[in-house]
Amino acid sequence: MVAAAHSWSHMSAIDAMNDRTQHPQTLVLSTPPDAIPADAIAQAARLLRAGDVVAFPTETVYGLGADATSEVAVRRIFAAKERPLSDPLIVHLADVTQLADVTRDIPSAALQLAKRFWPGPLTMVLPRNARIPALVAAGGDTIGVRVPAHPVALALLRAADIPVAAPSANRFMHTSPTTAAHVLADLNGRIACVLDGGPTQVGVESTVVDLTTIPPRLLRPGGVTLEALRVILPDIFAPEPATQGAPSAEPARAPGQMERHYAPHTRLIVFAATGKPALAAMLTEANAALARGEQVGALAADEEAATLEGAGVRVARLGPADDLAAISRRLYAALRELDSAELDLLLAHSFGRRGLGLAIEDRLRRAAGGHLRAV
Numbered sequence: 001m002v003a004a005a006h007s008w009s010h011m012s013a014i015d016a017m018n019d020r021t022q023h024p025q026t027l028v029l030s031t032p033p034d035a036i037p038a039d040a041i042a043q044a045a046r047l048l049r050a051g052d053v054v055a056f057p058t059e060t061v062y063g064l065g066a067d068a069t070s071e072v073a074v075r076r077i078f079a080a081k082e083r084p085l086s087d088p089l090i091v092h093l094a095d096v097t098q099l100a101d102v103t104r105d106i107p108s109a110a111l112q113l114a115k116r117f118w119p120g121p122l123t124m125v126l127p128r129n130a131r132i133p134a135l136v137a138a139g140g141d142t143i144g145v146r147v148p149a150h151p152v153a154l155a156l157l158r159a160a161d162i163p164v165a166a167p168s169a170n171r172f173m174h175t176s177p178t179t180a181a182h183v184l185a186d187l188n189g190r191i192a193c194v195l196d197g198g199p200t201q202v203g204v205e206s207t208v209v210d211l212t213t214i215p216p217r218l219l220r221p222g223g224v225t226l227e228a229l230r231v232i233l234p235d236i237f238a239p240e241p242a243t244q245g246a247p248s249a250e251p252a253r254a255p256g257q258m259e260r261h262y263a264p265h266t267r268l269i270v271f272a273a274t275g276k277p278a279l280a281a282m283l284t285e286a287n288a289a290l291a292r293g294e295q296v297g298a299l300a301a302d303e304e305a306a307t308l309e310g311a312g313v314r315v316a317r318l319g320p321a322d323d324l325a326a327i328s329r330r331l332y333a334a335l336r337e338l339d340s341a342e343l344d345l346l347l348a349h350s351f352g353r354r355g356l357g358l359a360i361e362d363r364l365r366r367a368a369g370g371h372l373r374a375v
Contacts (some may be wrong), residue, residue, distance in 0.1 A: 057196075125209065210239065
């Protein structure tokens with residue numbers, strides 16, 4: 001296994017491009033969550049079973065799905081995204097009863113977590129069983145699994161009747177998609193189909209918890225908060241970003257572990273502060289950039305927008321400063337909005353580390369290349 005893991009870590013998505021399926025234009029099927037057309041779901045399910053790649057909405061972000069039991073189908077995900085094969089995928093299930101179909105040695109904690117948080121934005125890392133190819137797990141012996149809480153995703157999973165491997169439906173390392181339009185901006189012509197279920201509700205990826213370690217380890221903060229997890233896993237280990245350590249030679253156990261990820265093309269500076277100190281720091285940086293003749297954008301809470309706009313900054317409003325759910329929901333769309341505006345510099349700040357603030361900080365830090373600027 002060590003030798004296999006080593007070889008996987010040096011393979012890239014370029015290797016997978018040899019198996020890439022070209023599509024003149026990606027098929028878009030409207031699937032409103034409150035009135036899901038059965039024929040659209042059936043068509044997308046047929047594509048999945050035939051080995052094609054289909055984008056679909058989840059409650060977190062849009063996923064790019066393929067049959068998790070087929071190495072050929074999964075390879076098409078890597079090709080479409082230009083994703084390195086060292087970055088594992090998450091397997092999506094229609095129901096907790098399918099857990100034993102894709103994993104083994106399931107601990108009691110997994111069933112407790114599933115009962116509390118599934119369907120929902122929680123991914124559990126568990127031992128992989130032989131039905132799932134090593135490609136899904138970056139050559140490793142564990143996989144991340146979850147049951148999404150979106151009616152379109154669940155309808156598709158039930159109709160396809162297969163486990164579906166699905167990372168976010170965007171080019172590798174780009175900002176994750178929260179609408180079908182975002183998916184098409186990155187992948188039109190590279191994938192067979194996208195189900196348009198409207199904007200996603202959580203807006204950042206799922207929380208990932210590794211249950212193969214003692215104590216369990218938080219690998220990625222997300223839609224399920226650390227505080228909620230501690231009710232069931234009081235000993236969960238949540239390392240500070242600075243203590244993550246150097247990259248390991250072992251296969252990655254979860255996606256989203258790179259220091260630069262979810263990133264815009266435009267340079268982004270994120271301040272590790274909230275409230276008035278954060279706004280003051282953003283204004284100082286913006287004024288210096290504007291004086292150099294640069295065009296500046298900012299992701300800002302509603303209360304901060306007028307001040308920044310008055311200084312000549314283009315603002316993407318995230319919502320009220322105390323509404324972390326709204327900020328999470330708007331985060332990626334705001335990043336994409338500003339990134340497409342041909343600006344020279346983007347500014348943002350964190351929103352604390354309680355609740356969804358931890359996931360928001362994580363995504364902003366990685367979007368800024370792994371760095372937060374102290375205030």
